[in-house]
Amino acid sequence: MQRLVILGGGESGVGTAILGKKKGYDVFVSDKGKIKNNYREVLTINGIKWEDETHTEKKILNADVVMKSPGIPDKSPIVKALREKGIPVISEIEFACKHTKAKTVGITGSNGKTTTTMLTYHLLKSGGLNVGLGGNIGKSFAWQVAEDKFDWYVLELSSFQLDGIVDYKPEIAIITNISPDHLDRYDYKYEKYIDSKFRITMNQKKDDFLIYDADDEAITNWLQNNKIKAQLIPFSITKQFKNGAYLKDNNMEVNINEEEFIMETEHIALEGKHNMKNAMAATSVAKLMQIRKATIRESLSNFQGVEHRLEKVLKIGNVQYINDSKATNVNATFFALDSMTTPTVWIVGGVDKGNDYSELMPLVREKVKGIICLGLDNKKIIDAFGAVVDVMIEVDNMVDAVRMGQRMTEKGDAVLLSPACASFDLFENYEDRGRQFKQAVQNL
The missing domain is CATH 3.40.50.720 (NAD(P)-binding Rossmann-like Domain)
Incomplete structure (x- = not known):
């Protein structure tokens, strides 16, 4: 034994x-x-x-x-x-894949992978497939394989899970994007982290698919310098392809296997440029799996989004409170700040994973009226933005953070929790942090 x-x-x-x-x-x-x-x-x-x-x-x-x-x-x-x-x-993924005949869609990336995973699952399930959801999300993949009910699984895969694979191969892989994250686990070498993400395609064969963001420099560079066997399906909001997904005149177009799918972006439930990419990636999978166009359309328009990801909590005194606790790195927070259309009080901080805040500077200058540091060590954030915003304060619990946010805002503003850091200094995890934020907002 x-x-x-x-x-x-x-x-x-x-x-x-x-x-x-x-x-x-x-x-x-x-x-x-x-x-x-x-x-x-x-x-x-x-x-x-x-x-x-x-x-x-x-x-x-x-x-x-x-x-x-x-x-x-x-x-x-x-x-x-x-x-x-x-x-x-x-890893669990490697162990479980040996014990199931089910096929998988594997989804990785620094940001957007949860939304893309949930949306892909929603599209396939709505299309009538017998599909499970697992990986870094929900019920463990191995646990579901033990109960063996599904023909397909949509798996959210972190770089740590991919580090532990040997033979696992998804029939369809997605890399949503790559930006520096978890560098503390990769000897602070960005190349190691990028290589880790690309392990998702290392066992793929020529009849498998890799769907990827063609606007992402780290991804496109890696693909130029490394050979892979899978068929490539790019998506982009700046370029157009014969085979792939792109934007054209306020429409999302997905061309796969000579077949075209077009949908007006205003009918897609998810908002923001980054979410358009998540929708392109998920729709590419649905097209590969031959889900009906009407089903794809309906699913894209009724998708509810993901908890703790740019989640609108409440409007109080005409101030919108937004829970983006899932933003545990700078790149995720970049998307959040980029999507803000009103003056914003930004709650930021936690366990820094080697963050470089400089790329947020133009957005902070343009959109942020005050910063609330919610962490045990806020020095880097204070050094980065202290001279840029009018008001900057430090707190060590969520109730104070939300109360201060209320004091610093006026009608038409927003309070955004988008920490750009891990949560383990003051909270159990990002879900706990997000729930405490929502509770504090409801108690105002």
Whole structure:
């Protein structure tokens, strides 16, 4: 019996444990932190051995294969010890793909991947396909494979998940864009992070597809300098293609396999230039899968968007409060500020992942009337923008941030939570941060 050790007792870890047990592995879960009660119960009910708040080396280093949760860095001592012993360390995606005949659409990118994943899933499900949603979002891919119900999965894939693949290949891959993010995990080398994203296509064959942003410099440079086997489908808001997706006279046009799909952009539910790209990418998948045009049209016009991503919370005293807690890097915040049409008080800060704020400068000068720093260490933000805005204050909790936002605004303004940073200094995660923002706004 092969021994499967799982590092991390969260959603991906527990899902992998359930699939491993079903497939006849001797499974052990080890988490350096505390495993949440609901996951402990699941493991116990399924007769899976586990430990938390420690890694017992002798129970881990006897593994045949190890599934590492994406949050655990390669530099951690236990992972180093496993690699020194030559024990394979893989991601949940790699483990699960070996145990299903389902096909996958794999979606990665620094920003836009959640929206693109949700929209792609919405289009395929509305088109009548038997499709699951997983990866970095919702219920773990491995857990769903254990219950094996779907013919297709739409998977949101982070660079950390892609770092742990060996044979996984999506039939259709999407790279939404690439901008510096998580550089602390890639020795502060942007090239390493870019290579990591392109692992999504490394096993693709000539009848597979790679859909990508042709306006993105990092992506187009990489494609010029590296050979891949998949068929390329570009999308762009500045160029037009014979085979691909683009904008023309306020229409989104998608040409794939000599067949054209045209939709007026004003009827697409998602707003903003970046969302137009997300819509192009998702529509390209729907066209490849031969979903009916009428279905695509209807799905694009009724899509609800993603929680914590430019989510309009409430208007109070004619001031719009917007929750963009999912913006955990500078590039995501760039899109948020770019989409603002009224004077804005910007709530920013958290755990900095090696951010360069200079690209936000023109937008801050143009749109931001005040900045509220919400983090334990705000020095970089203060140094970057202190001289640019009239008012800049520091707070250490969401209630104060929202109250100060209310004081600093007048009718017709907006308060935007778009932190450009990770949330772990003051919050559990970006969802917790977003929910606290919404709660604080509702309590005003």
